Amino acid sequence: MTMKSSLEPPGQIPGDVAPEPAEPPAPSRRTVITAVASFAALGAVTAVFGGRLLNPPSSTEDGDFSGETLEFLIPLASGGGTDTWARFIGTELVSRVPGRPGFAPVNEPGGEGISGTNRFARSAREDGTELLVGTASTVVPWVLGRSAVRYSFDDLQPIVVNGTGGVIYARTEAGVRGLEDLVGRSAPLEFGGISATGLDITTLVAFDLLEADVTSTFGFEGRGPVNLALQRGEIDIDYQTTSSYGPAVAGIAKEGKATVLMSFGQLDDAGQVVRDPNFPDVPTVPEAYEQLHGAQPAGEKYEAYKTLLGLTYTYQKSLWVPKGAPARAVDLLRSSCAQLGADKGFQEKAAKVLGGYPLVADPGMPARVRDAYSVSSSVRAYISELLAAKYNIHVE
Amino acid sequence: MLDSAMAALASLADPSLLLMLLIGTVAGLVMGLIPGLGGTGAVAILLPITFGMEPAQALALLIGALAVVHTSDTVSAVLLGAPGSASASVTMLDGYSMAKKGQAARAMTLAFLSSMAGGIIGAVGLTLAIPLARPLVLSFASPELFMLTVLGVALAAVLSRGNIIKGVSAGLLGLVLGMVGTSPTTAEERFTFGSLFLGDGLSLVAVALGVFGLAEIASRASQRKGQHSNITLGGGWLRGIREWASHWTQVIRGALIGIWAGVLPGVGATAGTWLAYGQAVATAKDKRQFGKGDPRGIVGPESANNSVEAGDLIPTLLFGIPGGVPSAMLLGMLLTYGIQPGPSIITDHLDLMYLIVWSFAIASVLGALFCFLSVKPLARLTKVPFAALAAGLVAIMLLGSFQEGGQLGDLWVMIILGAFGWLLKTTGFPRAPFLIGFVLAIPLERYYFLTDSLYDGLGWMARPGVLVFLAILVLPILWALVKWIRARRRTNLDDGHRDERPEDDESELKNSTWSLAAAGVFVVAFAAALIASTGFSPEARLVPQLVGAAGLIFSGILLGIEVRTALKARAARRTSPGWTPDAGFALKTFLWMTGFLALTAGFGYLIAVLVFIPAFLLVVARARTKVAVAYTLVLYVALLALPSLLPIDLPQGWLQTII
Incomplete structure (x- = not known):
């Protein structure tokens, strides 16, 4: 069996071929090592200094967010209802936060919202510049106690909630x-x-x-x-x-x-x-x-x-920061959200995105959300039983 | 009705609107060129810009981009064998073969013209479909959708090019792979081994780019010289247009299939494009050239993948049910303007509907025109040594595929499937059925269960729509049988081309130890799937076990054939090709890719690129030092600028998490 040489471009039309240039010689080992090492050094320098330059340590406790970027972690793929909601709220919110921070929505889909939320619980920045977008897809598995869930809403502080019906x-x-x-x-x-x-x-x-x-x-x-x-x-x-x-x-x-x-x-x-x-x-x-x-x-x-x-439903869509976020930053974010929610122009613009339910960030909100998010063990037990008995689903 | 249509057209004469359309079109073309980004990337980058615009301007911008991403995603598929999107892998089959014969310009001309026609027909279809959409969508119930997916899977046999057993085995394995993740009916995890990452299923982009793109790179990275055959349009523009026009029926058929696939929620662009290709193959009299540069293999699918986007807009606008991520984003944008999708959109916002139609049509023409003008310079790319292109392509494809889910795991999947795709390609397994199986696995199972639980017994088989599909499935088999019997009676009759095994010039390692090993891999994979599925609940188990058992039978037969061939070869003292230079090179290329990904995981994408690119260029491609340095510097600057220009995230490594 004759093998076609791998060096020959396949499917060439015979007769159409100019005299082939010779195979280029291999470069010396020294050239390779020098080139690769210099570029690696360039990369390392960029990674270390570039990172510092782009992300200077934040100052969110000084009464404003100037020079900061609010990062919204959206644990679902872009394009869905939650994504639209988060991007819209984020874009509107940053212009109300003192110091006008930048806005960076980050989609981290995976595990139907669980992966991204797990990641947030594990390693989110605690300075109030990284916010988690909460939604029914991440709340329900938490209520059901699925083993993949490594987060708890008890360890987070709510910034704003928005309901649906x-x-x-x-x-x-x-x-x-x-x-x-x-x-x-x-x-x-x-x-x-x-x-x-x-x-x-x-x-x-x-x-x-x-x-x-x-x-x-x-x-x-x-x-x-x-x-x-x-x-x-x-x-x-x-x-x-x-x-x-x-x-x-x-x-x-x-x-x-x-x-x-x-x-x-x-x-x-x-x-x-x-x-x-x-x-x-x-x-x-x-x-x-x-x-x-x-x-x-x-x-x-x-x-x-x-x-x-x-x-x-009532507290379905929400923004959260880690428990360790400084109180001044949290208050600032909450009051900005409250202001945004009260703005007539915003309400008009947001009527369809918010589905006709207000943005809630009043001082009583954290306590109400805390109540709503504390799920008694009897409720959990009843739900597991219902799923097992009626739908033959055993939550792992 | 005509008044609003004309008014909408007149409004497009507004320079600001036209400018938006133009910007959208260009952005769409650029995003289509980058493998892995496609429509999602195009809408994602434009969406934030639209906040604050008038709805008409925003729509012109987004529709302009959506209409053309499937025009330009053909370029890398045809020129480099690396599909720009999952659906462009269809065009790759014939387009790339044509390009390898030095006819890249011909392939692209055909593709661009078809894309344009597909877009225009799609826009017309969008207009006409407005009154028809509701009955059409409502007439497609679960049984019809189930039959449609069956038809799609049956395409595997049509597309298996002479070796039905290999084609069907590949298709079944694709089905198994598609079932990795959450089961559609019982929400239990299957074949995930407890991994949350696998729980979402494998990413389509990673699978398509791996099986087709990386596999192609591995088999060609050894080419250190460019293609020197003259690239011409083969007689000029006119000839290209004339050739294209001679396939007008394929163009229209492709476009109609595309619209239809777009209208039905749950079918999707990739499956729709494959259906168009399968239709072209199934209805062709002479099938010998398919996969080797048949113009019909380019024209139909290209026309379809543009019209799918138009079709997709119909359920998005009329029912608020988006068919894909890009249209979901479009839907989100409409909501921010207070435009409520639904049947009432026709009465409330007819002007915007027509604006969408016109924008789509105009963008299709503009996009094709831009691409058309750049055919010649683009075709010169084939003169660049492939090995030099491969370095950048690997980096770009991995980056593109990272964008969808933002997970490094997708990239590992991509490389593993790339190696598997190479094995398939080189041992003569068709890869198209594999991808079709992967795409259709979940819809097939979903609609089977919905049909089974919502209808009593087999009554659904008598639904008229189902009967039509059954006829499409069964009649060709009967026809083939009749022909076969007639041929046996009159032995010398030329009965088409069934007896002619197409010479597969790509499958160098057919009937070797490699294909024996490939058959072995199939048997093991199906057996493993069968064993793993015993732990699932009865509902979640049914389909994987059926597929696994069928796969075991087919791959078992295959293994038997391979063993027999091997024994015969040994008896005849023929040495079968074992470790060929090509195989060695492919393996080495995959090791390079693995090394690149390992570097990414450790030190981040930027450092990995800066090490991988110069090393690969110098050692593998043997490029001149100057070229290698310039190449790397350009990429470096691009990577620094990219994240602020495009919605692109660079993968972070372990190093970044600790500093």
């Missing part, structure tokens, strides 16, 4: 005209989900609380595809967050193809469920319970629902 709606053709059609059905309603261990968990707990006659199919790619599947009649019941309510639900609800059943509601300052300002006419989950069962909800299921509502 959502509604549960069903396909009218599946025989759902109102709340009463959720129970005592001849055939259960099919719920379309992404994964029982994600944001869906709040809805699953709501169904369990209401004793709704629902079976679930997981594996959809996102909430958008679930909404399409409902329109096709593949599934019967779904939920959408406030920002997707307009494009996904409002139209079909108007056409009578879908029936809006209830909203998740919002937690008020006292930790009670109240109506969602974006859906003032839609009953909340506890109101739906009362309507179906004739009594106020109570007990571990309701406690779990309220906890999850706070974590995954």
Whole structure:
């Protein structure tokens, strides 16, 4: 077998070839070593001094952030809702922080948000220039106690929180005209989900609380595809967050193809469920319970629902700094966020990105967030049991 | 309707809008040239600039970039065999073969013209699809999407170029690799060995650039001299255009497949482009030239990968469901302007819709024109010794692939798969089915389970859409069978080209110890997958086990054939090529890459480049000292400036974490 020489450019057209220049000689060993060593030295110098020059030690306790850069660690890929939120807030925020720091959003996707958040917990700068973006994807695994989670929100300080809301709606053709059609059905309603261990968990707990006659199919790619599947009649019941309510639900609800059943509601300052300002006419989950069962909800299921509502809706999107961040820097960031949230021009601009929920950074916020983020062991136990018994999922 | 369309066109005469479109187009072209960045990079760099602009200007900027990234990503695929994006690896098959024959300019002319046409047809499709989108999307339920993925996997057989067993084995292994990560149905981790990094699955960019790009570099890094054949347009522009025009049906078919793949959420640009290629191969009468420089292999996919972006905009705008990262960012931008995507966008923002359509069409033309004008200078790149290019290419491709996830692990995956891709290439395994399998693994499983749990029994098989797909799958097999029977009756009949094994000039180590080893690797991989999957829950286990078992059967047959060939060769006292110079060189190149990555992990990317580039240039490429120094200095300056100009992060090493 004849081997084609590796030195010959493949596929050359014969006759078209000029006389080949000879193979270049190998350079002397000394040349190589000299060249490589000089460049390595250049690199080392750049790495050491360049790094110092670009990142001088910060001074965030002197009452302003001038000359600093606020780095937002976004633990998810760019392009998603959380990413859009963080970039928008960051861009607007830096112009309100005294000293006008620069803004550097850093996406560190991996492990559905867990990797980046782990990294933040391990090695974030404690001077208040590095902020973590928190979202439901990182909160839920923490609540479930997944072994991959190496962070705890107890070790972080909240800077600002921003809520969202959502509604549960069903396909009218599946025989759902109102709340009463959720129970005592001849055939259960099919719920379309992404994964029982994600944001869906709040809805699953709501169904369990209401004793709704629902079976679930997981594996959809996102909430958008679930909404399409409902329109096709593949599934019967779904939920959408406030920002997707307009494009996904409002139209079909108007056409009578879908029936809006209830909203998740919002937690008020006292930790009670109240109506969602974006859906003032839609009953909340506890109101739906009362309507179906004739009594106020109570007990571990309701406690779990309220906890999850706070974590995954009312205080869903958030910015955090490490526990060791200096109080002056933290106060400065919080007051800047509060100012931003109160600004009329910002509110107008931000209406769609924030989904109609205010930026919350008032002095009472840290205490409320602390309450919302303290998850009792009985709530954790109930959720694990629900997942194991009903969905055959054993959280590792 | 026409009024708004014309009004939108008139608004584009506004110089500031036109300028934005132009800037977007140029940015898109540049980002497309850099392997690994693509549309995501283009939108990411432009997005922060748009804050504070009018919505129309911002849209012109972003759409301009989105429309052309798949025009310029062809360049490195054709010239260097290193695809600029995962979907450009399709164009590489025929485009690169053409370039190796000295016809780089011809390949690029065909590609750019097709990209332009794809973009324009995509824009027209976008307009027409507005009223049709809803019924179209709603008619594609889980069973149809499942059949579509099956069709995609079946392409593996079509694309296996004469050796179906090898093609199917590669496709099945791609499926297994695609299942690494979180299971779509039960959210449990599979084949991750407890690693959080593997939990997200392997990065498509890393896989595509490794299997095609790095493998190509390894097999050609030994070339210390440039290509000296004259590069001409082969008869001038006109001939290029005329040749392209003769394939107009392929252009239109490719574009339509692209729009369709873009409209359906969950199919994606890479799969859509492969579907277009598979369609071109499957419907061609004479398949012999595919993979060796068939113009039809360039025209269809190039047209498709541009129209995919237009198709992708349809669900993004009408349902708020983005099909990819770039359109997700676009969606985010619209939200910041208070523009709510959804069916009402047509009534509320019709002017913006038409602005998008026009911007897309104009950018497609501009982008193709810019590329077209630069064909000649670009084609000169092939005169540079490949070994010298390889040094920079390795550095750029690793940097590009790092951008997606920002994890060094992706780069290790890329090098390992590069070595595997080289083994596949050199032992005659087609790599296209491997990549298709990888891309479709999760959708296949997802839609299988959704179909299975949302429909009772096999009733879904009777849905009209499913029947159409079944027909597409089954009829060619029946047809081939009929032809085969007829051919047996009339033995001398020329029955197409099935008997002709295409001479594979790239697979130098076919029927050697190497291909025996490759078959062994396949058997071991499938067996390992089968064993590892026994620990999963029943739902998560089903598909991996089916794939693993099928893979074990196919690769077992393959191993049998290889062993028989080896025994025969021994009996005939023929020595099979064992350790050839090429194999040695490839191995050495991979060691160089590994060394580069190890340096990166230790000291950071900048230092690694400053050591690797001059060393590789001097030792491997034997470049002159002056050239090596200048080359390295240029890269050094570029790397210092890059992070502030483009949204690029340089990998940090262990050293940076301690200082």
